[in-house]
Amino acid sequence: MALIINEDCIACDACVPECPNDAISEGDPIYIIDPNLCTECVGFYDDPQCVAVCPTDAIHPDPAHVESKEQLMAKKIKTHGE
Structure with a gap:
């Protein structure tokens, strides 16, 4: 997501x-x-880094873009390679 x-x-x-x-x-x-x-940092970090640093907790999962970990990893590989 x-x-x-x-x-x-x-x-x-x-x-x-x-x-x-x-x-x-x-x-x-x-x-x-x-x-x-956005891959929620899958393939880079265990947790989304933007969420970790946001001082107002303004970053949340987008219900309009639900994706599995596998889909997020495929998006990461498509964008950055393995």
Whole structure:
């Protein structure tokens, strides 16, 4: 499942450099996560790094983009290789 940033985002930029997929970008007024790039850090880390660093807990699973660990790993491999 891709992640989504909600209205609690304060646009602090803490999450952007933590994303190994470059899936997070500046939106107006809050940051956004590209669900086509987000792998919840599967294949890189045990837990999503953006969630770990967000000071307002504004990042949550996106119910509109449900994916299994296998699907997330396939997306990671397609984007980055093995």
